[in-house]
Amino acid sequence: xxxxxxxxxxxxxxxxxxxxxxxxxxxxxxxxxxxxxxxxxxxxxxxxxxxxxxxxxxxxxxxxxxxxxxxxxxxxxxxxxxxxxxxxxxxxxxxxxxxxxxxxxxxxxxxxxxxxxxxxxxxxxxxxxxxxxxxxxxxxxxxxxxxxxxxxxxxxxxxxxxxxxxxxxxxxxxxxxxxxxxxxxxxxxxxxxxxxxxxxxxxxxxxxxxxxxxxxxxxxxxxxxxxxxxxxxxxxxxxxxxxxxxxxxxxxxxxxxxxxxxxxxxxxxxxxxxxxxxxxxxxxxxxxxxxxxxxxxxxxxxxxxxxxxxxxxxxxxxxxxxxxxxxxxxxxxxxxxxxxxxxxxxxxxxxxxxxxxxxxxxxxxxxxxxxxxxxxxxxxxxxxxxxxxxxxxxxxxxxxxxxxxxxxxxxxxxxxxxxxxxxxxxxxxxxxxxxxxxxxxxxxxxxxxxxxxxxxxxxxxxxxxxxxxxxxxxxxxxxxxxxxxxxxxxxxxxxxxxxxxxxxxxxx
Amino acid sequence: xxxxxxxxxxxxxxxxxxxxxxxxxxxxxxxxxxxxxxxxxxxxxxxxxxxxxxxxxxxxxxxxxxxxxxxxxxxxxxxxxxxxxxxxxxxxxxxxxxxxxxxxxxxxxxxxxxxxxxxxxxxxxxxxxxxxxxxxxxxxxxxxxxxxxxxxxxxxxxxxxxxxxxxxxxxxxxxxxxxxxxxxxxxxxxxxxxxxxxxxxxxxxxxxxxxxxxxxxxxxxxxxxxxxxxxxxxxxxxxxxxxxxxxxxxxxxxxxxxxxxxxxxxxxxxxxxxxxxxxxxxxxxxxxxxxxxxxxxxxxxxxxxxxxxxxxxxxxxxxxxxxxxxxxxxxxxxxxxxxxxxxxxxxxxxxxxxxxxxxxxxxxxxxxxxxxxxxxxxxxxxxxxxxxxxxxxxxxxxxxxxxxxxxxxxxxxxxxxxxxxxxxxxxxxxxxxxxxxxxxxxxxxxxxxxxxxxxxxxxxxxxxxxx
Numbered sequence: 001x002x003x004x005x006x007x008x009x010x011x012x013x014x015x016x017x018x019x020x021x022x023x024x025x026x027x028x029x030x031x032x033x034x035x036x037x038x039x040x041x042x043x044x045x046x047x048x049x050x051x052x053x054x055x056x057x058x059x060x061x062x063x064x065x066x067x068x069x070x071x072x073x074x075x076x077x078x079x080x081x082x083x084x085x086x087x088x089x090x091x092x093x094x095x096x097x098x099x100x101x102x103x104x105x106x107x108x109x110x111x112x113x114x115x116x117x118x119x120x121x122x123x124x125x126x127x128x129x130x131x132x133x134x135x136x137x138x139x140x141x142x143x144x145x146x147x148x149x150x151x152x153x154x155x156x157x158x159x160x161x162x163x164x165x166x167x168x169x170x171x172x173x174x175x176x177x178x179x180x181x182x183x184x185x186x187x188x189x190x191x192x193x194x195x196x197x198x199x200x201x202x203x204x205x206x207x208x209x210x211x212x213x214x215x216x217x218x219x220x221x222x223x224x225x226x227x228x229x230x231x232x233x234x235x236x237x238x239x240x241x242x243x244x245x246x247x248x249x250x251x252x253x254x255x256x257x258x259x260x261x262x263x264x265x266x267x268x269x270x271x272x273x274x275x276x277x278x279x280x281x282x283x284x285x286x287x288x289x290x291x292x293x294x295x296x297x298x299x300x301x302x303x304x305x306x307x308x309x310x311x312x313x314x315x316x317x318x319x320x321x322x323x324x325x326x327x328x329x330x331x332x333x334x335x336x337x338x339x340x341x342x343x344x345x346x347x348x349x350x351x352x353x354x355x356x357x358x359x360x361x362x363x364x365x366x367x368x369x370x371x372x373x374x375x376x377x378x379x380x381x382x383x384x385x386x387x388x389x390x391x392x393x394x395x396x397x398x399x400x401x402x403x404x405x406x407x408x409x410x411x412x413x414x415x416x417x418x419x420x421x422x423x424x425x426x427x428x429x430x431x432x433x434x435x436x437x438x439x440x441x442x443x444x445x446x447x448x449x450x451x452x453x454x455x456x457x458x459x460x461x462x463x464x465x466x467x468x469x470x471x472x473x474x475x476x477x478x479x480x481x482x483x484x485x486x487x488x489x490x491x492x493x494x495x496x497x498x499x500x501x502x503x504x505x506x507x508x
Numbered sequence: 509x510x511x512x513x514x515x516x517x518x519x520x521x522x523x524x525x526x527x528x529x530x531x532x533x534x535x536x537x538x539x540x541x542x543x544x545x546x547x548x549x550x551x552x553x554x555x556x557x558x559x560x561x562x563x564x565x566x567x568x569x570x571x572x573x574x575x576x577x578x579x580x581x582x583x584x585x586x587x588x589x590x591x592x593x594x595x596x597x598x599x600x601x602x603x604x605x606x607x608x609x610x611x612x613x614x615x616x617x618x619x620x621x622x623x624x625x626x627x628x629x630x631x632x633x634x635x636x637x638x639x640x641x642x643x644x645x646x647x648x649x650x651x652x653x654x655x656x657x658x659x660x661x662x663x664x665x666x667x668x669x670x671x672x673x674x675x676x677x678x679x680x681x682x683x684x685x686x687x688x689x690x691x692x693x694x695x696x697x698x699x700x701x702x703x704x705x706x707x708x709x710x711x712x713x714x715x716x717x718x719x720x721x722x723x724x725x726x727x728x729x730x731x732x733x734x735x736x737x738x739x740x741x742x743x744x745x746x747x748x749x750x751x752x753x754x755x756x757x758x759x760x761x762x763x764x765x766x767x768x769x770x771x772x773x774x775x776x777x778x779x780x781x782x783x784x785x786x787x788x789x790x791x792x793x794x795x796x797x798x799x800x801x802x803x804x805x806x807x808x809x810x811x812x813x814x815x816x817x818x819x820x821x822x823x824x825x826x827x828x829x830x831x832x833x834x835x836x837x838x839x840x841x842x843x844x845x846x847x848x849x850x851x852x853x854x855x856x857x858x859x860x861x862x863x864x865x866x867x868x869x870x871x872x873x874x875x876x877x878x879x880x881x882x883x884x885x886x887x888x889x890x891x892x893x894x895x896x897x898x899x900x901x902x903x904x905x906x907x908x909x910x911x912x913x914x915x916x917x918x919x920x921x922x923x924x925x926x927x928x929x930x931x932x933x934x935x936x937x938x939x940x941x942x943x944x945x946x947x948x949x950x951x952x953x954x955x956x957x958x959x960x961x962x963x964x965x966x967x968x969x970x971x972x973x974x975x
Contacts, residue, residue, distance in 0.1 A: 036647060038563065049918065095554065126553070
């Protein structure tokens, strides 16, 4: 058992449902108690879906507990099959049904006999995988299912498309800015003269899946969703893949060069260098921004980055490599894929933090005292508490992170969006401080920057009065340095004298 | 089912139970705020945690006095000892927060692996020195607001069973008494006592925001009725005294287990009344309590009429319109009854669970309201099937559907007005004072859509989409 208040990645079935409901005409049936269908609320609210979320529950109640589901699951599958004629029904186990250990595979087989559509059981273990891992697995499972089915029927198309083409793998519902990224990638591919063979899973029909091998290569923009499918397609059909997220100017160029290499190996004769040059210097404003005076002012400013692998790694590299910002700490909650993250950010930050505990990252931020944070909604709230601005760069996210306006993170327009996000976070912080330095009447209490770490020291009246005279934006640092000074010397009560002694000794 | 049949008596149906609602563990969201010295520990899985985290939105960032005891694989396979694990976590909670009570919320998982929470609690309670209350608010058995019912039923067993013996000088020990009389001189207290009619002690049950508690308490005071206590009180240490023979009355329709516990275990007498939702309900609630104590209610006619008058601007927006309750929070019957009084036609009352005894007076009042207003009596559909309901909604074309968020946006996109049902649980809707707030909620979609109606943007799904 562990005490938990907050989690970064959801439970496994959320990942399965995200993939299943991204497809067109695929229905998911959860084997779950009443109330576990909260996914429908999230999809309907966060991404403001106009259509009913194709997820229903085969309810696990007292009777099921006593006698097993018996006909219930099979009935629910066949009922949904007739009501909505989906191409595929994905039976989704939940944590509850995992422990019941009913033979869901058997239910699927029985339901398949009657159902016109296909039926499958999502193969995810609730206690081993989180939302992201489960999503990756489910996508792979569905793709494999339909390719094997096509092969068995002899319906697999042979050969590649005439012109270079790509499958974009990993765009899904409730993904962070996924729909905007998808549009941007399509635009990028069009610019490069590459046909889009398929986009997975968002908006795809399972009938199209048999055409996946026709693509010249696969593009997997996100580390969290798609690699398993791309691996499978490579092993099975020899389709190479590009797994460099085109996020930031340098990485986008890298991604395009990799694409160039891969399709030239297959007989295309393309040279994208001029395109990259043109886009970098004149279309994307990010390169120019990095030379401008604005960005100069950000030089050496401290930032903390935390999020999923894809976004945290990309942002770390952008901040450090493209803007000269000092990333003191880069972290991810993708513990299961920590090595990849370490390798990606090595050389771009002082310290790497791999954790699923929001308290740990909160304390690390409080210690580091960055000028800006780039993180999830949780870090935004940490920032609020500490008076540090935060740009949201990764899930978990709220409804405001599903903007209606065009806000990709990928491709050349993505570099512009990210530049705005970064710059706006920093200037807001500056503004705040200027306000406080000039004319801000200082009625605030002493800022305690620790989130959960308490202080064992006592500030005397004159000590804290003195501390309050120090401008707000350095007060936290002075306080902490003074306390460190006091602790080192075994001083219990911090008076004005101690404060100044600390200043003299350690420059607090 | 159709309006043409014009049924005259309430018709009860039961469907498949395939409906959307919140998990009952959501009750921690409002109960930890209500009971200020409590700590709620939800013993469950990531799924439970994910739900709470998302359903509570920003509350999660305010260092809430609740946490998950997240079960891991070792807990499920009994490789770890439940007692030791819970002890470790509860000691940490005691250290960090020092609450007056820890409430364990049992979940589906603890049910399935048969974790004996009721057995473990007394033992750990002894060791820890903090009361541990166990409530099995799981999705196997209950829906949404019923979570509060399970918690309050468990708390009912913790209410002190008698007023402390030393009545005179040391009567200050009685927490509620002390609170009510706080800072007053003895003579004032005596004088205040005389404002009340002599009646047996009355304790009200149901968690309401403090302003609403004050409003309802004062409403009864006007009739000379003294509220001896509320279950729950603001603090766990202030739970009301419950002696055999005390009278109790519920303020919410989903508290049937609590009512049963109060009657059977605490030997209290339940006043079965409609619930104080809407001016009609509030009046009937007060009248019923008065009648039990043999009091002739004063001034209720004028009070109710005056409230209705103030509501007219809202009522005229919904008069003659139809409403369909998909059902998810058990407030449906009371709200339907009030909306019938406002002149609406109720097409269907979906409800997760129907306790015909506990809600008896409310059901009778709904039927009576329909007859008096000359509208058909609705069918009450217990454990509804959302898919079937949506088909009925397409057929009936109600002017307003009260539903969960899973269906609200898709229905709006199809040109059907909806109101998100959960808001009724969190808004202040009880008593005379708050009738306006109910109508503010009910009419909001109609007011909004009135303003947009000339734009021609009613249906916002493509033709090929299934309607």
